[in-house]
Amino acid sequence: MxxxxxxxxxxxxxxxxxxxxxxxxxxxxxxxxxxxxxxxxxxxxxxxxxxxxxxxxxxxxxxxxxxxxxxxxxxxxxxxxxxxxxxxxxxxxxxxxxxxxxxxxxxxxxxxxxxxxxxxxxxxxxxxxxxxxxxxxxxxxxxxKAEVEIRQLAFYDALTKLPNRRLLNDRLTQGIAVSQRTASHGALLILDLDNFKSLNDTQGHLVGDLLLKEAARRLVSCVREIDTVARFGGDEFVVLLNDLGSDKRMALAHASMIAEKIRESLLAPYLLNISHDALTQTIIEHRSSASIGGTVFLGDEATYDNILKWADSAMYRSKDAGRNAVHFHEIENHKAQTVPFTKTSND
CATH class of the missing domain: 3.30.450.20 (PAS domain)
Incomplete structure (x- = not known):
C-alpha cells in the first residue's frame, strides 16, 4: 500500500x-x-x-x-x-x-x-x-417632499395656495409666446376686492384671510384648467385666460363673459366660520364685490408690461365707475370700454 x-x-x-x-x-x-x-x-x-x-x-x-x-x-x-x-x-x-x-x-x-x-x-x-x-x-x-415645499414657497401664495406674482409672470410670458405662435388671443383680468380694508379693520385679519381663501376658491371655479388664477398681493387677484381664438371680437366676448361670471360669483354672500375652540364657533356673513379690469391681447401686438398696465388701468376705471363693475381696455384706441351688466346692490 x-x-x-x-x-x-x-x-x-x-x-x-x-x-x-x-x-x-x-x-x-x-x-x-x-x-x-x-x-x-x-x-x-x-x-x-x-x-x-x-x-x-x-x-x-x-x-x-x-x-x-x-x-x-x-x-x-x-x-x-x-x-x-x-x-x-x-x-x-x-x-x-x-x-x-x-x-x-x-x-x-x-x-x-x-x-x-x-x-x-x-x-x-x-x-x-x-x-x-x-x-x-x-x-x-x-x-x-422638501423640493415640493420649496417650490410651493417660491411659486405659490401661502394663504390661498394660488400661483404668486412670480409664477404668474412666467405664465404670462409663456402665454404671450403661445399666442404669437398660434395666432390665438389671450386675456388678462385684474380684480380688486371692494372695501376689503374695512373688513380687516372691523373684523380682524383672521376674517379677512378667510374671505381671501373663499374668494380664491370661487375664482378657480369660474375658469378652465388651462387658465391661471393668481394672487397678486393683498386683495388683488389676476386671471390669465388662454386660447380664446383668432377672432378678436369673439375673444373679447368670451373674456367678458368670464369676467361677468367672476363678478357675480364674488358678489354672492360669504359665510365665514370662525373657530374659537373645539366647541365654539362664530359664523360671520359678509357681502363683497369686485372691481375688474381686463385686456385682450395677441402675442405680436402687446408687450408684457403693456398688458399688465392696460388691465390695471381698466380695473381703476371700474373703481371710478362706482365699483362692482367690469371694464376692458381697447388696444386700438388705448381706452377702456365698459362691459354692461345689471348692477346688483351690495349695501
Missing part, C-alpha cells in the same frame, strides 16, 4: 480567510442604512440586505433571491409606464462594465407602491470578467 498526502493547511486557512472576508462583507452590507443588493450576469438577485427588505416591504431574502431584480422592483417608470429591462440604466454596470448613478428614480415595493430612490450600481469583477453588479440605493421621499 502506497499513501500519498499533501499538507492542505495553507489551503484551508486561505479558504477560511475568504469565507471570513465574505462574512464580514455581508455583515457590513447588512448593517448599512442604505438598501443594497447584488445581481448575477442574468440580472437575478444574489443577495439583498436588511435595508433592502425593509424599504421595499419584503419579509425575508427568500422572497427575492434568484428573482429577476428589474422585473421585481424596477419594472415601471414613476408614471407607471412599462420600463423594459433592455433600457434599464442599472444594467449598464454589468453589460458595459461601467458604474452608474441616478439621482431621481423609483423602485416598486412588494405592495405595488413606488419608492423614490437615488441609486448607484457598480460591476463585480472576477479575474477581470464581469460576473454581475452590486447596487445601493437610498430613500429620497423626504428630499422630494
Amino acid at each position: 502506497v499513501a500519498i498526502y499533501d499538507d492542505v493547511t495553507a489551503q484551508k486557512q486561505a479558504e477560511a480567510a475568504v469565507q471570513e472576508s465574505h462574512q464580514k462583507l455581508f455583515s457590513l452590507l447588512d448593517s448599512m442604512a442604505e438598501g443594497a443588493y447584488g445581481v448575477d450576469s442574468n440580472g437575478d438577485c444574489t443577495f439583498a440586505n436588511s435595508a433592502f427588505l425593509r424599504l421595499l416591504g419584503y419579509g425575508s431574502q427568500d422572497e427575492v433571491l434568484g428573482k429577476h431584480t428589474h422585473e421585481l422592483i424596477h419594472h415601471s417608470h414613476a408614471d407607471g409606464s412599462h420600463y423594459p429591462a433592455s433600457e434599464c440604466r442599472m444594467y449598464i454596470a454589468y453589460q458595459k462594465n461601467q458604474s452608474v448613478h441616478c439621482s431621481d428614480d423609483v423602485f416598486w415595493r412588494k405592495d405595488g407602491t413606488s419608492l423614490p430612490v437615488e441609486y448607484w450600481a457598480r460591476p463585480i469583477l472576477s479575474d477581470g470578467i464581469v460576473t454581475g453588479a452590486i447596487a445601493t440605493f437610498v430613500d429620497i421621499s423626504e428630499r422630494k
Whole structure:
C-alpha cells in the first residue's frame, strides 16, 4: 500500500480567510442604512440586505433571491409606464462594465407602491470578467417632499395656495409666446376686492384671510384648467385666460363673459366660520364685490408690461365707475370700454 498526502493547511486557512472576508462583507452590507443588493450576469438577485427588505416591504431574502431584480422592483417608470429591462440604466454596470448613478428614480415595493430612490450600481469583477453588479440605493421621499415645499414657497401664495406674482409672470410670458405662435388671443383680468380694508379693520385679519381663501376658491371655479388664477398681493387677484381664438371680437366676448361670471360669483354672500375652540364657533356673513379690469391681447401686438398696465388701468376705471363693475381696455384706441351688466346692490 502506497499513501500519498499533501499538507492542505495553507489551503484551508486561505479558504477560511475568504469565507471570513465574505462574512464580514455581508455583515457590513447588512448593517448599512442604505438598501443594497447584488445581481448575477442574468440580472437575478444574489443577495439583498436588511435595508433592502425593509424599504421595499419584503419579509425575508427568500422572497427575492434568484428573482429577476428589474422585473421585481424596477419594472415601471414613476408614471407607471412599462420600463423594459433592455433600457434599464442599472444594467449598464454589468453589460458595459461601467458604474452608474441616478439621482431621481423609483423602485416598486412588494405592495405595488413606488419608492423614490437615488441609486448607484457598480460591476463585480472576477479575474477581470464581469460576473454581475452590486447596487445601493437610498430613500429620497423626504428630499422630494422638501423640493415640493420649496417650490410651493417660491411659486405659490401661502394663504390661498394660488400661483404668486412670480409664477404668474412666467405664465404670462409663456402665454404671450403661445399666442404669437398660434395666432390665438389671450386675456388678462385684474380684480380688486371692494372695501376689503374695512373688513380687516372691523373684523380682524383672521376674517379677512378667510374671505381671501373663499374668494380664491370661487375664482378657480369660474375658469378652465388651462387658465391661471393668481394672487397678486393683498386683495388683488389676476386671471390669465388662454386660447380664446383668432377672432378678436369673439375673444373679447368670451373674456367678458368670464369676467361677468367672476363678478357675480364674488358678489354672492360669504359665510365665514370662525373657530374659537373645539366647541365654539362664530359664523360671520359678509357681502363683497369686485372691481375688474381686463385686456385682450395677441402675442405680436402687446408687450408684457403693456398688458399688465392696460388691465390695471381698466380695473381703476371700474373703481371710478362706482365699483362692482367690469371694464376692458381697447388696444386700438388705448381706452377702456365698459362691459354692461345689471348692477346688483351690495349695501
